[in-house]
Amino acid sequence: xxxxxxxxxxxxxxxxxxxxxxxxxxxxxxxxxxxxxxxxxxxxxxxxxxxxxxxxxxxxxxxxxxxxxxxxxxxxxxxxxxxxxxxxxxxxxxxxxxxxxxxxxxxxxxxxxxxxxxxxxxxxxxxxxxxxxxxxxxxxxxxxxxxxxxxxxxxxxxxxxxxxxxxxxxxxxxx
Numbered sequence: 001x002x003x004x005x006x007x008x009x010x011x012x013x014x015x016x017x018x019x020x021x022x023x024x025x026x027x028x029x030x031x032x033x034x035x036x037x038x039x040x041x042x043x044x045x046x047x048x049x050x051x052x053x054x055x056x057x058x059x060x061x062x063x064x065x066x067x068x069x070x071x072x073x074x075x076x077x078x079x080x081x082x083x084x085x086x087x088x089x090x091x092x093x094x095x096x097x098x099x100x101x102x103x104x105x106x107x108x109x110x111x112x113x114x115x116x117x118x119x120x121x122x123x124x125x126x127x128x129x130x131x132x133x134x135x136x137x138x139x140x141x142x143x144x145x146x147x148x149x150x151x152x153x154x155x156x157x158x159x160x161x162x163x164x165x166x167x168x169x170x171x172x173x174x175x
């Protein structure tokens with residue numbers, strides 16, 4: 001029996017043998033860590049010790065648009081991204097669609113997650129600006145709420161809005 005909840009598409013790890021263990025890489029993280037350790041840190045002239053160290057190096061090379069200086073740390077960069085996501089029109093529109101749609105059918109995140117075949121936490125991430133669903137999930141969301149869109153970009157570029165005045169949308173609950 002298939003798992004009812006499908007995880008988001010995760011970057012696939014190459015079907016490559018880890019030269020250190022002579023076994024296939026067990027996870028994306030293991031592969032990323034190995035690949036990072038093959039790179040040379042230009043500042044030290046030595047190999048990076050881990051993927052985390054490599055990521056930190058890359059982030060510190062990026063310029064913070066607010067300060068016009070390089071990011072001082074990974075956490076500063078993460079705060080910057082979190083704030084940037086809150087002003088992304090696509091994420092704002094997605095939040096409106098989900099919240100207004102759920103209000104219209106008098107349901108909650110758990111119900112929508114079940115309809116979509118994903119975890120409730122994923123729906124929460126969409127509404128809290130932390131993630132954007134795959135195109136397949138976007139289409140399902142629009143179908144559930146009887147909306148004419150095929151993608152978030154269509155919704156942002158359209159004047160059509162979900163009406164929370166419609167207490168119940170006909171056919172919204174999938175059987």
